[in-house]
Amino acid sequence: MSAALLEARVKELESQQADLTDRLLRAHAEMDNLRKRTEREKSDSAKYAITKFAHDIVGISDNFQRAVAAVPNGAREQEGTLKSLIEGVEMTERAFLQVLERHGVKPVNPIGETFDPNRHQAVMEQETTEVPAGTVIRVFQSGYIIEDRVLRPAMVVVARGGAKPGRPDAPAAGDAPNGTDA
Numbered sequence: 001m002s003a004a005l006l007e008a009r010v011k012e013l014e015s016q017q018a019d020l021t022d023r024l025l026r027a028h029a030e031m032d033n034l035r036k037r038t039e040r041e042k043s044d045s046a047k048y049a050i051t052k053f054a055h056d057i058v059g060i061s062d063n064f065q066r067a068v069a070a071v072p073n074g075a076r077e078q079e080g081t082l083k084s085l086i087e088g089v090e091m092t093e094r095a096f097l098q099v100l101e102r103h104g105v106k107p108v109n110p111i112g113e114t115f116d117p118n119r120h121q122a123v124m125e126q127e128t129t130e131v132p133a134g135t136v137i138r139v140f141q142s143g144y145i146i147e148d149r150v151l152r153p154a155m156v157v158v159a160r161g162g163a164k165p166g167r168p169d170a171p172a173a174g175d176a177p178n179g180t181d182a
Helices: 003-048 051-057 059-069 073-078 080-102
Strands: 105-108 120-127 136-141 143-146 149-152 154-160
Touching: 051 059, 051 143, 051 149, 059 080, 073 080, 080 105, 120 136
Parallel strands: 120 154
Antiparallel strands: 105 143, 136 154, 143 149
């Protein structure tokens, strides 16, 4: 064989080697990505395996709260049997919530927080100047999170008409009333 043919053959083999090396590196990267994705899915599956069950069962806590709220304020202290029943319902609710927490499900009480549409469901707005606009002022139904995901958003009443969040009502000292610096 001539030197030119050998040179061409070497270049062809070097090209094939570069192509095969590139393919091998890509295959290794794909396998590594697949392994990481599988581990992440496995972890998520373990964390959130009880999501459907938990979603179905958190309504029980609402029923405990409704049972306690149904008793008139004065009746609880007057009747010994009723008082014992209400205390039993409250103890059962606490035990129920502790079981949920052991499994990563936690209730959300957003009163005083800024409304977050990812965690709260606004069912109405209420005029008030006592808190900044957009602040949760009442909770109709507790929300729940499982680990770091919303299981059920809290049904809330949001303030309207107050100061904008993060802004004072009046100009700060040293600010000119027309909004320009003096």
